[in-house]
Amino acid sequence: FFFQAEDGIRDSVASRGLGDVYKRQDMFKDKYTPLLVLFLNLGSWYVSYAMVRTLSNNIEATLLLVAYYYWTKIEQKYSKADTIVACIYAIALFVRPTSAIISVVLMFFQVSKYNMTGAKNLLRALVVYTLPLCCLFIAMDSLYFGSLQITVYNFAKMTLFFKIQAIFGTQGMLWYITSALPLMLFTYLPFSLYGFIKIMREIEDGTIFYLVTIYWTAMSFMLHKEERYIIPIIPYLILSAGYCLGSAKRNYPKLIFTFIVVAVCTQIVFFCVWNNTYKIAPLPIMDEFRNDNGKDVTSVYFLTDCYSTPFYSHIHRNISMDFPSCPPMANRANFMSEKIELFNDTAKFVKALMKRQHYSHIIVASYFDKQAGPMLIHHEYKKIKETYHSLFEETPRGYEKEIWFY
Numbered sequence: 001f002f003f004q005a006e007d008g009i010r011d012s013v014a015s016r017g018l019g020d021v022y023k024r025q026d027m028f029k030d031k032y033t034p035l036l037v038l039f040l041n042l043g044s045w046y047v048s049y050a051m052v053r054t055l056s057n058n059i060e061a062t063l064l065l066v067a068y069y070y071w072t073k074i075e076q077k078y079s080k081a082d083t084i085v086a087c088i089y090a091i092a093l094f095v096r097p098t099s100a101i102i103s104v105v106l107m108f109f110q111v112s113k114y115n116m117t118g119a120k121n122l123l124r125a126l127v128v129y130t131l132p133l134c135c136l137f138i139a140m141d142s143l144y145f146g147s148l149q150i151t152v153y154n155f156a157k158m159t160l161f162f163k164i165q166a167i168f169g170t171q172g173m174l175w176y177i178t179s180a181l182p183l184m185l186f187t188y189l190p191f192s193l194y195g196f197i198k199i200m201r202e203i204e205d206g207t208i209f210y211l212v213t214i215y216w217t218a219m220s221f222m223l224h225k226e227e228r229y230i231i232p233i234i235p236y237l238i239l240s241a242g243y244c245l246g247s248a249k250r251n252y253p254k255l256i257f258t259f260i261v262v263a264v265c266t267q268i269v270f271f272c273v274w275n276n277t278y279k280i281a282p283l284p285i286m287d288e289f290r291n292d293n294g295k296d297v298t299s300v301y302f303l304t305d306c307y308s309t310p311f312y313s314h315i316h317r318n319i320s321m322d323f324p325s326c327p328p329m330a331n332r333a334n335f336m337s338e339k340i341e342l343f344n345d346t347a348k349f350v351k352a353l354m355k356r357q358h359y360s361h362i363i364v365a366s367y368f369d370k371q372a373g374p375m376l377i378h379h380e381y382k383k384i385k386e387t388y389h390s391l392f393e394e395t396p397r398g399y400e401k402e403i404w405f406y
Contacts, residue, residue, distance in 0.1 A: 033246030036260070040238050040245075043264035045271035046184040046227075047234070054228040056096055061232040063092040064102050068211070071106050076114050078121045086125035090133035094141075097155040101218045102232060105211055165224040173220050180227045185237060186270055187263040192237040195244030212236050281389035281403040285363060286315050288385070288405070297361055301353065303346075303372055304365040304403070305339065322359075324349075346371035354379050362406040365389075369404050381406040 041047055051058055067088040073081040085106070092099035111118045141149035158164045171179075185192050200209040212233045219229050249256040289297050302323040315321075326339035342349045350372045362381060364372050366389075373383065385405040 032249065033242055036246050036249075037239050037242030039260075040188060040242050040264070041235070043267050044188065044234075044238060045186060045267040045274065047238075048271055049274065050228065050231060054231065057228045057231040060092055060096040060099050061235060063088050063095065064099055064232050065235050067092065067103070067106065068207075071110070074110060074121075076117050078124065082121050082125045083129055086129040087133060089126075090130045090137070093134065094137040094151050097152045098219070098229065099232065100152065101215050102211055105214050106207075109207055109210075159222060163223055165222065170223045171225040175225050176216060176220055176230055180225070180230060181237070184227055184230075184234060185241075187266045188238060188241045191241035191244045191259075191263070193240075195240030195242070195247075196237065198247065199240055199243055208236050208239070277390065279390050281387045284387050285403065285405075289319060289361075290315050290317055299357075299359045300361045300363060301357075301359045302363045303342070303350070303368050304363065342368070347375055350375040364404040364406060366402040366404065373404070373406075376406050 067085050070081045070084045070088070073079070074085065075081075089099075089103045092103065107122055110122055114121070138148075138150055141151060182189055196209065196212070200206060203209075215233050216230065219225070222229070245256050245260060289300065297319055299320040300322075302321070304323065324338035324342045326337045338349070346368050354375070362372075362376055364376070377383075383404055383406055387403045387405070389401060389403050
């Protein structure tokens, strides 16, 4: 999906790249459609945007796509494909626990296709390969954190039992359909929807239809939703778009060619616009600190939402940086994080911050500046620079349009 996608086009021999995963799918009846699907993937604005920003989601999507490819090679007799799929199940599960949704669907279809033989092969693969790998990953996590850590249980506890993810915001059940997919697919959307219906009608096993539908339904029940959570189904939806356009090309070649060119060109234009208007302040801020000629930046506090801090690995300098804490609130109904205190009473929070420590620089989101600005000026800070951030970033306090340097 994201890595080595060109290999299936470039190489005449069988490739290990994901281009080959698309190229050799049995559902395609011609050589043109697989290449079209690859072209649509490479032209997708969201694929290009997300591939450098959401690493774990991309790895999950890639692993599950490869698992699906080898799953189609599983036969009644136990083979190498069973082993590969079983190993990928374990790896994907510990990259992101949500991968279990697609894994369980594929397991169900394997059993239903081959009955008891399929069940025996699946059980053998799970016991011999998946279970030991899961135990290895649990041991690695536990050694690192110094206590027993089971990723799937931790995810279920945070998401299902305590529903702590709601602190990041909640969206309605249909948010993925009404907001996320139209944004992520953009001009591919009508072709994806029609191709999805065609696959449901024309492909006998209907696996892709059930994979996408069940995964989307399960993720829709989660209180907090983000576009990146449904990245694993995007390759199947782009595949559906390619299937739709490839099928129609035989009857309307010139019209379909025009549709493809327009769709991909608009994707590229949207990618350029989005990358210059949405959440663009973090890197300029880090550049400002990293390239500080006067070396007067010694400590920085970010008066921003705690999940909007940009400094993780960009600065490469010995500068102390801090931001409002926002730990999960499991089993602590009256717990007040620094984030909540900041949003509830910015002036009071800043006043306490100034008493606690003096920072050489303060970064302030525009929606805090009305209350924080006078307090900072009172403590002899000066507003030295403004950086544009985003047109669309909405927070509990309003839109985060600019970032101020003090």
